[in-house]
Amino acid sequence: MAGVSLQDKFQKSTDDSHIDMKAFDFVFLFNKSIGSSKVFYFMIDPWMNNRLFPKCNVMRFSKLANLVHFKAIELDGYLYIIGGKDWETGEHRSDTWRYDPGSAKWTGRARMNTARCRHTADVLNGCIYVTGGEVHGGKVSDSCEKYDPIKDKWIEVEPIPRPRADHAACVNGGNLYVSGGISNLKHQCSNVFWMYDPIMNEWTEPIIGVILPHEREKHCMVPVGKKIYIMGGRGFDQETFSEKDEAAISSYNTKCRGDFRRDACWDVNHPNMNQPRAHGGAVLLGHNIYMIGGKSFQRDCDVLSVECYNTKRRKSREMFTLPPSDNYVNCDCVILKVPITNKDINFNDVLLFDKWIMW
Template sequence: MIPNGYLIFEDENFLDSTVAKMNALRKNGQFCDVRLEVSGRELLAHRAILACCSPYLFEIFNSDVDSRGVCHVTFEDLDPQAVEVLLNYAYTAQLKADKELVKDVYSAAKRLKMERVKQICGEYLLSKMDCQNAISYRNFASCVGDWHLLGEIDGYIQEHLLQISDQEDFLKLPRLKLEVMLEDNQNLPSNGKLYSKVLNWVQRSLWENGGQLEKLMEEVQTLYYSADHRLLDGSPLEGQTNIFGNDDHIQFVQKKPLRENDHRQLNGSSSSNLSPSSTPQSGKPEWKYIASEKTTNNTYLCLAVLNGVLCVIFLHGRNSPQSSPSGTPCLLKSMSFEAQPEELEQKLLLPMHYARSGLGTAELDGKLIAAGGYNREECLRTVECYDPLKNCWMFIAPMRTPRARFQMAVLMGQLYVMGGSNGHSDELSCGETYDPHADEWTQVPELRTNRCNAGVCALNNRLFVVGGSDPSGQKGLKNCDAFDPISKTWTNCVPLNIRRHQAAVCELDNFMYVIGGAESWNCLNTVERYNPENNTWTLIAPMNVARRGAGVAVYQGKLFVVGGFDGSHALRCVEVYDPAKNEWKMLGSMTMARSNAGVVLLGGTICAVGGFDGNDFLNSMETYNPNTNEWSLYIDAFAAQRLSNGKGLKPALKD
């Protein structure tokens, strides 16, 4: 057809033909300008093709000053066959790999930051998992630090522990043998609190005595469980120290002074006694209960992760002297699983459906809203809603425009997003608002300046958009604009003192705070406060760490600044600002580094969701408990914080 005088023709075979020819050129080494050296094997390809599918290679090619010659990239730790599979995928969009090669393809895709391939490989592994390979699959997932894969595998192990315990891989796992002395007529409790106490006992034993986990497993360890549910270190007749208090509060009483570096270890910021190869690559080493079964009367078999090492814990309770436990017990197939799953299982906070960085987040009607963002492949329109009571994510109406590198705020009960990037044009001027009652997004008047990476904040029934970067390449603006939702008009405010983009912005006590960010690409630790009464910006005390792409939440009158990027690395560190003292203080670090993540106060709990850890885009969420100054990936920490807030406990944020 030739409508309006234009010739329009679609060749349905063109793409298939071109793809086949490009792949043939690669295999013949024609016009190739990339040479991949993978464990001694040479693979040729075309730079433009690889740059489109591998963000990792794109960054290498983009930083290559001499782009005219052949680019050399060397990988000593990848399987050449796995990389060949990824090359075929890059040219044909078809992923074909022998089942024995899938793990290597996963590892190569993770290195090249090919998220979709990594996801497909993970789903394939789960579909092929059975009782014989579950242990090896879990070791693989732990090694690559895939928390979603770990959660799925742990759920399978919990349901099939009896069958898995018969497998050779299970019998080869390191074993910790604990003999628990009981008072007369007592039995070991078969609930999650006992296993939680045991894991904490192992941690304290390593920290206090300076030993290694392997040494702890060389002989039977004797504990004592009293009638009032206390777990004691050794026989009470020997006068040993009480390690744990009641069921609700775990307390440790030192038997001798802590070693010099124990304070850092207790905060999770120092390396463990075990070798790094035994711990996951992302986040803290795991300390986790997985599953247990009763084997005989007063004998339990527990599978747990101790400092990143998958171990079998053999718990044996006795009332009178007898032979110590040894070997792996024979499970009684007729025994039922006694413990309640909700007591035993440390459930992970459910991840988002999509990994997202540069997303917009906000709390609305008791739920966490996560909108847009990017995940290497594209900018997203989708919006997810997290319900903390159900620990689940649901989709709500998508935004009208795909966007990332933006912030979101709640104004008069509605969500507002402004600017950002859609992945095609550098910056957007459009904005939209979400009505939760109608479940729909509508446009709002455009910004006067296209920009992304701007801060957004609701203050005095107006929406403020601060800083950002513009299409002219100016990274770091001083602009501050205010939107009136009633008149639907924009007005200019006095500009910032310092140009900045990717700053964290929030409202506290009728002031607006703009925190960190970057002027061009130089990260800032400076902080400015806006007073709407006299339309002025004032510089206040700077942060301890310069950072851009951080998140911020307000809790009990203080600002909590989370993660970000310092110019070299994604950050785990967190700091808090006390406006009464005009000072910043460092807090406990997150379980993993997150830049351009979403940070929200949800039900009295500070949540960090998504972001980028320096290697991977994240869909996980973690929460901060100010009473313990710790972050957790588990739902029980969320529940404990809500319970603490209900009891009126004050957070442990003391000088």
């Protein structure tokens, strides 16, 4: 219809809806392996916000050019890109960049105290906590620091118990959890499982002697209610004494405290993933954990299947396939709410939702 703006179309298509259509939620998929500025994104269905539209859109963030092994995280409606390594020079970076989806502009924030890559970043009590990673000289670090967005300042906090890279982390119940990873660049994956108390500023095992059911690196930790799900990554085959793509899903009950048996804390009876992958991105939508991208080391290929694990039904399904022409071997997923005034984002997907048969 000639002369009708995109905003008018949105208004017309949602007049009878109670959904706020001034902004939409997207899942951004960051490729951290080849120094590309290309970013993939998917619209979250605003009528059923527990699923993704199966259309892969592409945009470019110039700040990501020649940057690898960084960490992407959302805080207070902003996207943060933290650390990484220069693809061309191999220099470790301490930069903190913030992207405003309302203005589509980048601003530089305070630099980390320690330049690093292959680290974690999670939001706890309004601050971003960064743990471990690879630092100058190819060493693996135990450093942990937090970013205060109000003061625009990085502050050193208690280090993790031992150096770790390619580990995973998440926040649940006011605590930061870290698991797996490697202690040096030649070491195999581990089964460590640690918890950080921000009030006491100390790291402990949540329960003494309770560790991961399977060794992991390059995996994901996803908080769902009072549980933490461990998914994907590289494991270790005790029979062949070699690394393997890890298909097992396990979940930890954070309500367990004190003298609990390992089998009472960990649920290892979840069905296996259909497509094992390492360095995949994970995002929680409702009760569904979406695993996107990553690599199968055993098959030496990208994993193009987007898999959804329903934590209520304990079932996994392959939802759709990523375009095969791009690279997805090392991914981060971030949910970001984007106003329709952002001209860099394609919002047309929502106008087609009623014509798509999703599943």
